Amino acid sequence: MMINLANMESSSWVKVPLFSYSEVESTMDVARILAEEGKIGVVVAEKQNRGRGRRGRNWLSPEGGLYFTLIVRPEIPSKKAHLLSLASGVAVARAIKKEYDLSVTLKWPNDVLYGGRKVAGILLEMAPGEKVPKYALIGIGVNVNHPVSQFESSGVALCEILGRRLSREELLRSILKELYTIFEDFSPEEVLSRWRTLSDTLGRKVRVASPEGLFIGMACEVDEEGALILKTEEGRMIRILAGECLYLRKA
Ligand code: BTN
Numbered sequence: 001m002m003i004n005l006a007n008m009e010s011s012s013w014v015k016v017p018l019f020s021y022s023e024v025e026s027t028m029d030v031a032r033i034l035a036e037e038g039k040i041g042v043v044v045a046e047k048q049n050r051g052r053g054r055r056g057r058n059w060l061s062p063e064g065g066l067y068f069t070l071i072v073r074p075e076i077p078s079k080k081a082h083l084l085s086l087a088s089g090v091a092v093a094r095a096i097k098k099e100y101d102l103s104v105t106l107k108w109p110n111d112v113l114y115g116g117r118k119v120a121g122i123l124l125e126m127a128p129g130e131k132v133p134k135y136a137l138i139g140i141g142v143n144v145n146h147p148v149s150q151f152e153s154s155g156v157a158l159c160e161i162l163g164r165r166l167s168r169e170e171l172l173r174s175i176l177k178e179l180y181t182i183f184e185d186f187s188p189e190e191v192l193s194r195w196r197t198l199s200d201t202l203g204r205k206v207r208v209a210s211p212e213g214l215f216i217g218m219a220c221e222v223d224e225e226g227a228l229i230l231k232t233e234e235g236r237m238i239r240i241l242a243g244e245c246l247y248l249r250k251a
Helices: 027-036 083-100 158-162 168-184 188-198
Strands: 018-024 041-048 066-072 105-107 111-114 117-127 135-142 205-210 213-222 228-231 237-240 244-249
Touching: 018 027, 027 041, 027 066, 027 117, 027 135, 066 168, 083 105, 083 111, 083 117, 083 135, 083 158, 083 168, 083 188, 105 188, 135 168, 188 213, 205 228, 213 237
Parallel strands: 018 041
Antiparallel strands: 041 066, 066 135, 105 111, 111 117, 117 135, 205 213, 205 244, 213 228, 228 237
16 A cells, blocks of 8 residues: 555645544545534545445445545535535546646536546535535545456546556645635636536536436536536426436537
8 A cells, every 4th residue: 555544644734634544434424423523624534335426326445545525614505505516526627637637527517537437426415504504525536546447347547547556645635725725715607617628518418317307418508506407309408406417429
């Protein structure tokens, strides 16, 4: 193992406490307990025994990957809090570009892809508050040094793309720096404009499975709350706030 994340005690570079574990069920659960105690910070683990993804899926989390959850208390209206997840995708993509000069793309809402395969995933969980969320947990998993493509044909790890092992500590630092830069002066317009530049979803025919049902159409736009606007073949416009998007044909 190149970097022992459990040894990272202080995080002066992110100005928040860093809670490091060698093994957890899920960093989301640890972060929730800390958040309920009123804490903020970053929970990071070497491995997760029950890493979870969006829509109830598992997130493969052996040693070698980067798994962390950021606890934030965002002062943005609950209606717009979904943008945090798009913003996090932007932060991960920017960090990967800066660290490795690798251009990844974002698939709505926030899958980080390289050559159509998933390099990183983001899970946003929120505790509802009156006007703004009580807190938000941003869980980020990056495939770094474990050979993901051997187990999942739709995934790939940075080490497989770059042909070398990488420092997860440096990547974590870089992602957190990007996240805090975006969050410090949170501008929905800027997040959306950056997201549009990095994403390859708009202009494609997609199928989206959402809690409201299954929709097929052309991905036209992402609105100010981060919802995807689809135009169906009958010309109907559909707004989808959360769901799983599948590309049906190239742009
Ligand atoms: C997805 O694409 O489905 C989201 C995956 C999110 C995985 C991360 S790893 C750190 C945090 N802890 C978890 O259990 N899940 C998130």
